Amino acid sequence: xxxNEIEFKKxxxxxxxxSQFKYEVANTYEGRTILYCYxxxxxxxxxxxxxxxxxxxxxxxxxxxxxxxxxxxxSSTIWLCASCYLCNERCxxxxxxxxxxxxxxxxxxxxxxIPKGLKQLAENxxxxxxxxxxxxxxxxxxxxxxxxxxxxxxSSIIHxxxxxxxxxxxxxxxxxxxxxxx
Amino acid sequence: xxxxxxxxxxIPARANSYxxxxxxxxxxxxxxxxxxxxxxxxxxxxxxxxxxKSWITIAARNLALVEQTGMDVVTLCNGCYGTLKxxxxxxxxxxxxxxxxxxxxxxVGLKFEGIRExxxxxxxxxxxxxxxxxxxxxxxxxxxxxxxxxxxxxxxRPSKIVQFDNSExxxxxxxxxxxxxxxxxxxxxxxxxxxxxxxxxxxxxxxELTKQKLLSAKGAGAHCIVTTCPFCGIQFDLFQxxxxxxxxxxxxxxxxxxxxxxxxxxGIEPKLLGLELHRVPLDLIEESIGFQFI
Numbered sequence: 516x517x518x519n520e521i522e523f524k525k526x527x528x529x530x531x532x533x534s535q536f537k538y539e540v541a542n543t544y545e546g547r548t549i550l551y552c553y554x555x556x557x558x559x560x561x562x563x564x565x566x567x568x569x570x571x572x573x574x575x576x577x578x579x580x581x582x583x584x585x586x587x588x589x590s591s592t593i594w595l596c597a598s599c600y601l602c603n604e605r606c607x608x609x610x611x612x613x614x615x616x617x618x619x620x621x622x623x624x625x626x627x628x629i630p631k632g633l634k635q636l637a638e639n640x641x642x643x644x645x646x647x648x649x650x651x652x653x654x655x656x657x658x659x660x661x662x663x664x665x666x667x668x669x670s671s672i673i674h675x676x677x678x679x680x681x682x683x684x685x686x687x688x689x690x691x692x693x694x695x696x697x
Numbered sequence: 698x699x700x701x702x703x704x705x706x707x708i709p710a711r712a713n714s715y716x717x718x719x720x721x722x723x724x725x726x727x728x729x730x731x732x733x734x735x736x737x738x739x740x741x742x743x744x745x746x747x748x749x750k751s752w753i754t755i756a757a758r759n760l761a762l763v764e765q766t767g768m769d770v771v772t773l774c775n776g777c778y779g780t781l782k783x784x785x786x787x788x789x790x791x792x793x794x795x796x797x798x799x800x801x802x803x804x805v806g807l808k809f810e811g812i813r814e815x816x817x818x819x820x821x822x823x824x825x826x827x828x829x830x831x832x833x834x835x836x837x838x839x840x841x842x843x844x845x846x847x848x849x850x851x852x853x854r855p856s857k858i859v860q861f862d863n864s865e866x867x868x869x870x871x872x873x874x875x876x877x878x879x880x881x882x883x884x885x886x887x888x889x890x891x892x893x894x895x896x897x898x899x900x901x902x903x904x905e906l907t908k909q910k911l912l913s914a915k916g917a918g919a920h921c922i923v924t925t926c927p928f929c930g931i932q933f934d935l936f937q938x939x940x941x942x943x944x945x946x947x948x949x950x951x952x953x954x955x956x957x958x959x960x961x962x963x964g965i966e967p968k969l970l971g972l973e974l975h976r977v978p979l980d981l982i983e984e985s986i987g988f989q990f991i
Binding site: 543544545563564567594595597598599600601603604611613617618620621624629630632633635636637640644645646647648649650653656657660661662663665666667668669672673675676677679680681682685 | 704706707709710711713714716717720732733734735736737738740741742743744745746747748749750751754755758787791794801802804805850851854855856864865888889890892894895896897898899902905906969971974
């Protein structure tokens with residue numbers, strides 16, 4: 516490669532690292548196995564979405580262990596994980612990789628990074644008690660197939676639970692921030 | 698044999714043919730499926746991605762409702778299965794989380810006890826009981842039909858929790874399919890994701906994964922792709938049309954939900970199995986078994 520095509524990345528300074536980040540992840544239920552990663556790259560080798568990722572799974576893990584918190588939370592990689600658990604099965608260190616990705620996404624969401632598509636599903640759950648609503652067309656289809664009506668959902672119960680557990684707050688805060696931005 | 702029947706959101710909203718076929722087959726095999734009053738969304742991995750506590754508490758509410766029925770629960774959807782099975786496992790083994798979740802459930806008059814098991818419909822179909830019944834009641838051999846089995850990620854992984862089959866070389870559905878006289882073929886992308894989980898984030902990537910699966914199965918000579926998950930099924934049927942548009946090439950590989958295939962071998966009328974609702978033409982299946990659906 517000719518010299519002028521080499522892009523030098525800025526060196527990482529130790530003063531930029533948030534070394535406590537790995538413990539923030541390890542202290543969650545989903546992220547509790549992160550510290551066992553020894554960078555073999557098996558997770559990346561089998562990942563079905565690898566070609567679409569700006570950072571490979573094992574690189575994300577190294578960055579968490581180093582403390583590159585902002586870079587990890589802002590990376591699109593964590594949201595492209597298909598949660599297929601192939602990496603979980605194969606990790607020789609028993610790192611529950613898909614679960615650690617859940618932990619990272621949860622932390623990103625607390626920092627108000629929530630992809631639109633997922634926000635919509637959360638809003639559905641909060642308002643309707645389901646993530647996908649049954650349309651009239653589908654109800655007719657069910658009738659034609661001789662299928663019984665779909666069990667009724669009392670969405671107020673789901674709403675009450677989600678107010679207590681925190682999903683409502685996440686979505687409301689996101690709405691607020693969006694309004695401010697506009 | 699009776700089970701509490703967990704329908705979930707996506708099946709009544711997008712994949713009624715799966716529900717229809719599952720009930721028809723259960724009926725033939727003398728398996729009773731009882732609806733769960735008040736059950737809601739499982740909820741899916743997309744909610745787990747945003748907030749673990751919300752995910753596990755809603756799942757625990759569903760499990761608490763299951764416990765009230767006095768039966769084990771069976772799901773059709775691999776996603777619901779993954780959620781309920783994992784949440785049940787976590788809450789049974791982690792006292793601190795169980796206490797925390799139960800303090801929230803108390804406010805809505807429920808309690809998770811951890812006394813029930815979560816099963817996927819396929820597990821019941823693959824049981825010795827169902828296989829015996831199936832052999833007894835089978836009226837049509839599906840000889841000549843080449844099937845590409847797609848297990849779907851959450852039916853086989855994480856294997857230490859779901860414990861359905863060997864996660865690198867699963868055989869249970871293949872064996873069931875061979876029981877009907879059809880041939881289960883091997884194809885390169887058999888264990889890969891269908892693409893559905895990233896659909897809400899990146900449609901292009903989702904379609905790329907779907908394309909890889911479909912082309913791999915078709916290239917290996919399959920007449921159809923068979924799955925046990927509504928998300929995967931929608932991906933292979935409805936979204937196959939989008940993939941075709943994208944690659945400007947026809948694939949025309951029909952998708953069947955596993956109970957639809959079993960239903961055909963049991964001689965159940967195609968209309969009752971919801972076959973008319975599929976988007977991709979079923980010609981390849983009809984030709985290979987020599988039976989017209991309509």
